[in-house]
Amino acid sequence: MLPNKPTIKDVAERAGCGIATVSRVLNNSGPASVASRVRVLAAAEELGFKFNEFGRSLKSQRSKTIGVLVPTLSNPVFADAVQGIQQAAAVHGYDVILTCADYDQMTEQKALATLLAKQVDGVVLTVSSPENSKVLQVLNDNNIPHCLIFNQPTDSGISAVGVDNVEAARIVGQKLFEFGHLNAAFVAVQFAKSDRSADRYKGFAEIYAKHNLNQPTLLEVDYAPGDLELALIDLFEKSPSTTALFASNDMLALACIRALRSLGKSVPEDISVVGFDGIAVADLVHPKLATIATPCHDMGSKAAQLLVKALQKNEKPPAGVISLPFEFRCGESLSIAAKKNSDGQAATRPSDLSATQMQPNK
Amino acid sequence: MLPNKPTIKDVAERAGCGIATVSRVLNNSGPASVASRVRVLAAAEELGFKFNEFGRSLKSQRSKTIGVLVPTLSNPVFADAVQGIQQAAAVHGYDVILTCADYDQMTEQKALATLLAKQVDGVVLTVSSPENSKVLQVLNDNNIPHCLIFNQPTDSGISAVGVDNVEAARIVGQKLFEFGHLNAAFVAVQFAKSDRSADRYKGFAEIYAKHNLNQPTLLEVDYAPGDLELALIDLFEKSPSTTALFASNDMLALACIRALRSLGKSVPEDISVVGFDGIAVADLVHPKLATIATPCHDMGSKAAQLLVKALQKNEKPPAGVISLPFEFRCGESLSIAAKKNSDGQAATRPSDLSATQMQPNK
DNA sequence: CCACCCTGTGGAAACGTTTCCACTTTAGCC
DNA sequence: GGCTAAAGTGGAAACGTTTCCACAGGGTGG
Structure with a gap:
């Protein structure tokens, strides 16, 4: 019925030449007379010949495939x-x-194992903690070229593409300072598991230290429903003068805005919120989210380019961290800090805050 | 330096047996004495032997790989x-x-070609229009098992997993009707390119026909900045009594809400908005988006399961469309229709609409 | 006790390529 | 016109695996 897939042999037969010639013609990898050239090309065309990549790969030990390992696609950052x-x-x-x-x-580790089994030529990845990462260890042991994205390893022997999280967070800190936010908090999910969160807190805190202000409160939350609200209530009890939140990513920032609203606080009138990443929806919501816009897409393509170029030259991508430009995008969720008196009530809006806290709207 | 990757031959040598025995032991694919079993296992362990998938695939003509073809990852629906x-x-x-x-x-087509070149065993895909799709044609011609997701092909010979878009849209229509929205519009991007949009409009329109109401206006917009605003201005000029928008997806719904706000209309007080998909952020924004929550993740895993099961039995996934359950999620963006007088002004909020249209807030 | 059948075994072919190598042929040059 | 060099060519090995097959040995049933 359906003729079995034609192989290079079939083409050779039809073109009346040896398989070596076919290979040379089709790959432009060696001399061939014009005559055989056209015959082979014609034969291949007629038969609808396609190379079998298995045979190719087996011989060349190259899969022309790169592996990608990311935490999740649910975060648009990684999807992009x-x-x-x-x-x-x-x-x-x-x-x-x-x-x-x-x-x-x-x-x-499991995911990497399957990538290795498939003999990927290289890997682009984001790991939870680039220092002490087993995965990086394995990649090194197996001599697999790889390039990190998002991560900013301190180990400079490794290739990585990202944004300077520390510097970006400094800018957020500086902006908040300029807007009069003298007491801020940093909100993160699974702080311990993300070097990026740590870097962002670091840069953020630096600015507050520089201005001799209180260190930003570190608020570690998890995804359990209601957890964020509880954490925020706790925050405002302990640090009632807090006027701004810096969330470690945009999704979390949006969640913060929602949680604040349910606590009867509005953004940015009572509290300013700044996110990180610059995901597309940040611009669609109201208030528009102030955030650091990072070039996620470019990060991916840059890393892939680096990796592929290295693979073609049969080497590793150049060691060192490439920092891509980012941009502070000042959305509506950030405004001048409301004046607060000592117990944290907004001076301009003397409604009883503790009361509104007790009575979340619905 | 680094010892070349051990092959099955090395294992055989070390275990003092033939390669056939090694293959049988490691694959559990044939008889082997306990003695050789342990020797082979030990040898493999010591050498850190891993199968080379190229050799395997070449022999079996199976790649144990499935191809995925989706429009984009920017839409969280596909990412999930x-x-x-x-x-x-x-x-x-x-x-x-x-x-x-x-x-x-x-x-x-290009993407599919590369998938085929990599000899994927099967494909899970979403195409722009499943009728007359070249891609499906090619898959059939090449006898590649495949399963559609999101698409709902009318051709029942094909395997697909999705939600019943028509029915879901009917429910949206019914809800809007119950909430008193007698004049609605359907907003879509690239309506012509998406069978899903068409289905959604169909079910939506059906309900309005059933109740002898005006057909919902079809608003086709593109991604050009400002285009949505213009389209909406036009809509409210021509159909001032419109009280609700049904957007063909959540991102678009959010964009609508923003555009409406910039036209001085608030959601849901002036206009209700309903989306489709149920992406995560829909629940984080204010107002919470009313939408049809679809099991995107399950859709993917279901399709993959179907496909893999079929591949293992060396056949095609069962023909026919599997419809997964969806859920109408009533968010804050939907409320009772504001009473309007004939020129489209909300009776309860007699502010001059045309004026606010001219003066978008910022 | 012999024929038989299982179990265990390893050699070898096959999968489809690429590429080395050795063999034509042709052209170029004195 | 002979010599060499280059261009064109095909055979065959190699990549690492699976699997068919043939064969050895030892138990069983007649």
């Missing part, structure tokens, strides 16, 4: 980056095998 | 689905090669 990787890879004839590790070290 | 596919595939030892086609038929 993956798309960037995919596009850049496609341009150079590489495919992308995708794995997600869900911020879990065990899963990370 | 891809993650579902990936997870389900991983469970069964399959990997995922990802390609994005950006709603473009040319790109779709």
Whole structure:
């Protein structure tokens, strides 16, 4: 019925020449007379010949495939980056095998194992903690070229593309300071599991230290429903003069705005909120989210380019962190700090805050 | 330096047996004495032996890889689905090669070609229009098992997993009707390119026809900045009695809310807005978005399961559309229709609409 | 006690490529 | 016109695996 897929042998037979010649013609990898050239090309065309990549890969030990390992696609940041990787890879004839590790070290290792089994030529990845990462260890041991994204490893022997989280957070800190926010908090999910959160807190705190202000409160929350509200209530009890929140990512920032609203506080009138990442929806919501816009897509494509270029030269991507430009995007969620008196009530809006806290709207 | 990757031959040598025995032991694919079993296992362990998938695939003509073709990862809907596919595939030892086609038929075909070149065993995909799709044609011609997601093909010979868009849209229509929205509009991006948008409009319009009301206005917009605002201004001029918008997806719904705000209309007081998809942020924004929550993740994993199961039995996934349950989520963006007088002004808020239209807030 | 059948075994072919190498042929040059 | 060099060519090995097959040995049933 359906003729079995034609092989190079079939083409050779039809073109009346040896398989070596076919290979040379089709790959432009060696001399061939014009005559055989046209015969082979014609034969291949007629038969609808396509190379079998297995045979190719077996011989060359190259899969023309790069592995991608990210925590999740649920965060648009990673989704965008993956798309960037995919596009850049496609341009150079590489495919992308995708794995997600869900911020879990065990899963990370398993995912990497399957990538290795598929003999990916290289890997673009984000790990939960680049120092002491088993995954990076394995990649090194197996001599697999790789490039980190989002992570900013302190170990300079490794190749990475990202944004300067510390510097970006400094800018957020500076802006908040300029807007009069003398007491701020930093909100993060799973702070311990993310080097990025740590860097952001670091840069943020630096600015407050520089101005001899209180260190920003570190608010670590989890995804349990209501947890954020409780944490915020606690925050305002302990630090009633807090006027701004810096969330470690945009999704969390949006969640903060919602939680604040349910506590009867409005953004930015009572509290300013700044996010990080610059995801698309940040611009669609009201108030527009103030955030650091990061080039996630470019991060992915840059890393892929770096990696592919290195693979083609049969080497590793250049060591060192490439920092891509970011931009502070001043959305409506950030405004001048409301004047507060000592017990944290906004002077301009003398309504009883503790009362509104007790009576969340619905 | 680094010892070349051990092959099955090395294991055989070390275990003092033939390669056939090693293969049988390691794959549990044939008889082997206990003695050789332990020797082989030990040898493999000591050498850190890993199968070379190229050799395997070459022999078996199976790649244990499934291809994924979606329009984009920027829409969280697809990102979630891809993650579902990936997870389900991983469970069964399959990997995922990802390609994005950006709603473009040319790109779709190219992407599929690279998937085929990589000899994927099957494909999970979303195409722009499942009828007359070249991509599906190619898949059929090449006898590649495949399963659609999101699409709801009318051709019942094909396997697909999705939600019943028509029915879901009927429910939206019914809800809007019950809330007193007698004049509504349907907003879509690239209506012509999406069978899903068409289905949604169909179900929506059906309800309005059933109640002998005006057909919902069809508002086709594009992504050009400001286009949505213009379209809405036009809409309210021509159909001032419109009290509700049904957007073909959540991102668009959020954009609508923003555009409406910039036109001086508030949601839901002046206009109600309903989205479609149920993306995560829909619940974080204010007003919470009323939407149809669809199980994107499950859609992906279900499709992958179907496909993998079929592949293991060396057949195609069962023909027919599997409709997954969805849920109408009534967010704050939907409320009782404001009473309007004939020229479209909300009776309860007699501010001059045309004036506020001219003076968008910022 | 012999024929038989299982179990365990390893050699070898096959999968589709690429590429080395050795063999034509042709052209170029004195 | 002979020599060499280059260009064109195909055979065959190699990549690492699976699996068919043939064969050895030892138990069983007649």
